[in-house]
Structures are given as C-alpha cells and as structure tokens.
Amino acid sequence: MKMIHCADIHLGSKMEAKLPKEKADERKNEVRVSFERMVQYAKNEGIKVILLSGDVFDSDRPFKRDKVFFYSVVKNNPEIDFLYLRGNHDSEESYTESDLDNLKTFGAEWKSYTYGEIVVSGIEMAPENAVSLYTTLNLNPTKKNIVLLHGQIAAVSEMDKINLSKLRNKHIDYLALGHVHSYSEGSLDERGRYAYCGCLEGRGFDEIGEKGFVLLDIEDNIESRFIPNSYRKIEELSVDISNADGIYNAYQMVAEKLPYSKEDMLRIRLTGEISFDNDGLAQEVERLLSPRFYFVSVKDKTLRKFDVEALKGDISLRGEFIRTVLAGQEYTDEQKQQIISVGLKALRDSN
Numbered sequence: 001m002k003m004i005h006c007a008d009i010h011l012g013s014k015m016e017a018k019l020p021k022e023k024a025d026e027r028k029n030e031v032r033v034s035f036e037r038m039v040q041y042a043k044n045e046g047i048k049v050i051l052l053s054g055d056v057f058d059s060d061r062p063f064k065r066d067k068v069f070f071y072s073v074v075k076n077n078p079e080i081d082f083l084y085l086r087g088n089h090d091s092e093e094s095y096t097e098s099d100l101d102n103l104k105t106f107g108a109e110w111k112s113y114t115y116g117e118i119v120v121s122g123i124e125m126a127p128e129n130a131v132s133l134y135t136t137l138n139l140n141p142t143k144k145n146i147v148l149l150h151g152q153i154a155a156v157s158e159m160d161k162i163n164l165s166k167l168r169n170k171h172i173d174y175l176a177l178g179h180v181h182s183y184s185e186g187s188l189d190e191r192g193r194y195a196y197c198g199c200l201e202g203r204g205f206d207e208i209g210e211k212g213f214v215l216l217d218i219e220d221n222i223e224s225r226f227i228p229n230s231y232r233k234i235e236e237l238s239v240d241i242s243n244a245d246g247i248y249n250a251y252q253m254v255a256e257k258l259p260y261s262k263e264d265m266l267r268i269r270l271t272g273e274i275s276f277d278n279d280g281l282a283q284e285v286e287r288l289l290s291p292r293f294y295f296v297s298v299k300d301k302t303l304r305k306f307d308v309e310a311l312k313g314d315i316s317l318r319g320e321f322i323r324t325v326l327a328g329q330e331y332t333d334e335q336k337q338q339i340i341s342v343g344l345k346a347l348r349d350s351n
Helices: 021-045 064-075 247-255 281-292 317-327 333-350
Strands: 002-006 049-053 081-085 103-105 111-115 118-122 144-150 174-178 184-187 193-196 212-218 222-228 234-240 265-271 295-300
Touching (some): 002 021, 049 118, 049 144, 049 174, 081 144, 193 222, 281 295
Parallel strands (some): 002 049, 118 144, 174 193, 265 295
C-alpha cells in the first residue's frame, strides 16, 4: 500500500517575498494548484490515503474560497482518504465538511484509523495534552504504526514542541511530522524513522529549495521517498563581483551563475569589494535580470574598495576617521575594512 505524507500547505497565506500584488495573488493560487497536483499524483498512482500533518490553512479563519477549494477537493476524490490533523495555524478550524466519509480528523486525544495491517494514529497538540500525550500513546507492536504530530522537535515536552526521546520504543514505524517547512528525516529508534515533509510551495525567501511531499511505500517495511511538487522553486545565492569593472560587467558575472528555470524566484546578494561607484547597482542588475525569471530580488552587500594606506595620511575628516578605526582594538582587520568602507561612503554621500 502507498500513502502520501504532506503538511504545511498554508492555503490563504500571504506571500512573503514582497511581490507585486498581481504576482502575490497569482502565487496564492499556485499554492492551491500545488495541492491539487499532489492529489492528482495520488490518483495517477492509485494512492488511497493522504496524511495531512497540520496547517492545511494559514489561519483559524480561512478565506471562504480556500475552505471551499479544500473541501471540494476532498469531496470530489472519494476514493482517497484525507487524514487531516490540525496544526498551530489552523488549530481552531471547525472541519466544516466533517460529514464527508473520506475526511478523517483528529482531536485532543489519540485517535487511530486502520488500513489492514497499517494503523495511523494522531493527536492535535493543546496546552492540556502537550505533556501527557507521550504516556497516553499505546500502539500494537504487531502492526505497522504511523503517527501524525505537528510541532518543532525539541528537548522539552510543551505546546508545539515534540520530544523525540519520549516517543522512542513506542512501536512507531514512521513519525509523520508537520511544522518545519523543509524536508528532513532521521532515525527515531531501532524500529522507526521520523520525517518532516516540508511545505508544498515556498512562500518567501526563507523557504528556498525543493518543496513537495513524502511518498510512503508500505509492504514488509515502510519505505519513504521525497517527491518534488512545487509549482516554482525559490532560490537564493551570493555572487562575488570583486573583479567587475562596472555595473554591466557585474550583471554579466551574475548571469553566468544562474542555471535556474525561467519560472523560478531568485534572491541574489552581490558581495565582494568593488572599485567602481555602486550607486544604483542592485536596481540595475535586477532590471537586467528580471525578464529572465518569474521574480528577481537583488541586494547589494558589496564594499567599496579604498586604498586605506594612501588615505590614512590625509589631513582631513576622512583621514582622521580612518586613523581612528585602524587604532581600535575591539575589531578584526576585516571588520575595520567594512567600517571604513561604509564610513567613507557615508562621508562621500553627505558632501
């Protein structure tokens, strides 16, 4: 049997990449598209169970169009069971269409659903159960046990924190986690593994890289595999333009390092020490790159290259500033160079 482990869809979420309004609205729709694409994947592969480990919605009070969309997808795919465990963002969602036969929900006590030899158990964290949930979990060691939780792995037992040490030796074969928006997995104990499937679609530059879901192939053992599914990828990179002789040459150096799809969203940080005037550098590089990608944001983190040795002898405010910084004992040589670069630029701009 195969199942899908998914989480953190965040339907209705604001887009955090400071997109123009029309693109922000487009990206909200693409989050819905990513969810529908995952469901279509399940249909094509004959998958009968989708595990939703929290934060289907971005808010306890989702927009009507997002609620209608989600419950319509569930209703119109009756051959698939959707096991929906609420997370910290949608903890008060009322399970509007709870009468749907293929929508299976959880609550503040452990609840289980059985598929032959496979048992899926889950509990929604609340202040009253955040500590006790570990002692109230009782699983049959002869079954293949999947457990759903939503929270951050931590060494404590409290609200929205998952203490892995207290889940060891509980006969868990696969711990399906939600809350962290990047895929990761690891060993729980000698028997089981845990995994964060990540989110389906990155929403900002704090959610870079491949996004998707986890495919579970359950036979004698539970095998898991990450499946990329995002409509677009969000990437971030730094480019050292120290050898550039001007803005256009800086653009060329950046362009050579961009093997990304035209559908992707990029944030580029320009770094290094440059000898030319960097006024308008980020804006011009961004303008030149924009036609090549869905969205590009360029940040100028370069330092202006100055001949400090030549300038420190100046009988001027500039020279006095450089001598004061160089005499300081609390900074490294690199920090001094950064301070001098920023300070000289400020002095120049004030004239």
